[in-house]
Amino acid sequence: MASDDKELKYYVGQDFGSFDNPCHQSHFSTFGLCGMQFDLKYINGFPEEIRRLNTEIGTVDHQGIESYHCKWYLSPNSPIDHVVNGIVAYKNDKTQEEKYERARQVFDGELERRLTDPSKAPIKQVQNDPKKAIKKACDDGFEMLDAYCNCNNEDLILTIDDVVMCEVDVKMKIEGIWFEGTIDQIRLAPHTIKKYGNRFTWDEFEACKNEKDFSIYCVDAKTGIMIPGYYGLINSLQLRLYSVGIQCGTILINNNSRCLGIYPEKGFIYHTRKLQRHKRNYTNPKTKQKFKPGDLKGDPIITVFNSEKELVDSFSRFKKIITSIYNGIKLGVYIPNIYVCDSFCNVAETCTTFSGKHIEDDVIKAAQEVAETMEL
Numbered sequence: 001m002a003s004d005d006k007e008l009k010y011y012v013g014q015d016f017g018s019f020d021n022p023c024h025q026s027h028f029s030t031f032g033l034c035g036m037q038f039d040l041k042y043i044n045g046f047p048e049e050i051r052r053l054n055t056e057i058g059t060v061d062h063q064g065i066e067s068y069h070c071k072w073y074l075s076p077n078s079p080i081d082h083v084v085n086g087i088v089a090y091k092n093d094k095t096q097e098e099k100y101e102r103a104r105q106v107f108d109g110e111l112e113r114r115l116t117d118p119s120k121a122p123i124k125q126v127q128n129d130p131k132k133a134i135k136k137a138c139d140d141g142f143e144m145l146d147a148y149c150n151c152n153n154e155d156l157i158l159t160i161d162d163v164v165m166c167e168v169d170v171k172m173k174i175e176g177i178w179f180e181g182t183i184d185q186i187r188l189a190p191h192t193i194k195k196y197g198n199r200f201t202w203d204e205f206e207a208c209k210n211e212k213d214f215s216i217y218c219v220d221a222k223t224g225i226m227i228p229g230y231y232g233l234i235n236s237l238q239l240r241l242y243s244v245g246i247q248c249g250t251i252l253i254n255n256n257s258r259c260l261g262i263y264p265e266k267g268f269i270y271h272t273r274k275l276q277r278h279k280r281n282y283t284n285p286k287t288k289q290k291f292k293p294g295d296l297k298g299d300p301i302i303t304v305f306n307s308e309k310e311l312v313d314s315f316s317r318f319k320k321i322i323t324s325i326y327n328g329i330k331l332g333v334y335i336p337n338i339y340v341c342d343s344f345c346n347v348a349e350t351c352t353t354f355s356g357k358h359i360e361d362d363v364i365k366a367a368q369e370v371a372e373t374m375e376l
């Protein structure tokens with residue numbers, strides 16, 4: 001029944017939250033949204049019933065972006081400082097055109113293959129007119145990837161060459177709990193590139209990382225239509241957790257671990273949909289801003305925190321939340337959040353199948369266990 005044995009083992013042992021069985025931040029988010037969904041997916045291992053079109057587009061665009069920056073350079077004989085995912089990616093002499101071509105090859109056919117894969121859960125949005133929906137998804141996905149790879153234009157302050165690490169695995173211990181995740185991108189600040197360039201070996205990085213004008217940014221690339229609002233941003237754990245991980249955790253590169261030991265100066269979402277261009281005249285109904293065909297849809301940067309101080313201050317607030325979510329998972333009281341059922345749940349059918357008995361038994365049993373512990 002388990003959809004992914006690796007995920008399941010995280011939550012069934014006593015050592016959940018240990019170095020070998022770390023928590024994944026996305027599982028934490030699921031528990032925060034709906035305990036029942038967490039139970040169904042990560043404790044019972046029920047597979048997802050539906051997939052989301054935007055998630056699929058995002059997955060394949062991420063693969064293309066990663067290929068642009070990273071996989072191109074992988075070679076079994078490369079010494080660590082000349083392999084990817086690393087600060088020295090740009091020591092490689094591949095041209096931007098070659099990297100773009102590689103990203104395009106990874107994208108080509110892959111999204112269509114995923115959308116039509118009969119072994120995976122169906123996608124709601126392609127049920128009615130699959131041909132048309134798949135073509136539009138592929139066009140949208142490619143437009144974003146294409147814009148991303150060719151976004152060195154004057155409209156944007158940041159350019160693609162600011163990226164010095166991409167899809168970096170990170171592991172960190174926060175409040176005694178081990179976490180893991182993947183950081184989409186680490187970028188250099190424009191003023192840092194101006195002074196130091198964007199070509200570093202690890203030794204060079206170590207030598208200048210504590211200089212006053214050396215700054216990095218932690219970035220989460222998003223492709224979805226919905227963007228978080230004000231409260232979504234101030235309550236966003238993911239980027240803050242990863243940014244603290246960059247400072248005190250371990251990043252894994254080709255099975256080698258390194259500690260970067262530097263706080264990012266900024267954390268932001270890079271919303272690739274904003275890199276698409278208007279196809280006709282358009283006036284934003286809220287801001288009244290006017291766009292012509294060919295104009296960028298907007299600035300892709302959505303700031304989550306704007307200074308090291310802001311990160312450190314806001315993260316101290318998150319420590320309590322992290323501990324309470326962790327304790328909640330350990331207690332095993334997986335309460336259903338029926339108020340969010342329709343909007344995001346991809347195990348709703350399974351949940352409905354078990355409604356009543358399954359929920360009741362689980363919650364009552366867990367509550368009894370908690371009560372017994374408290375008596376002691």
Ligand code: SF4
Pocket residue numbers: 034035036037038040336337338339340341342345346347348349351352
């Ligand atoms: S259907 Fe609702 S209560 Fe059930 S798992 Fe999904 S979100 Fe939670």
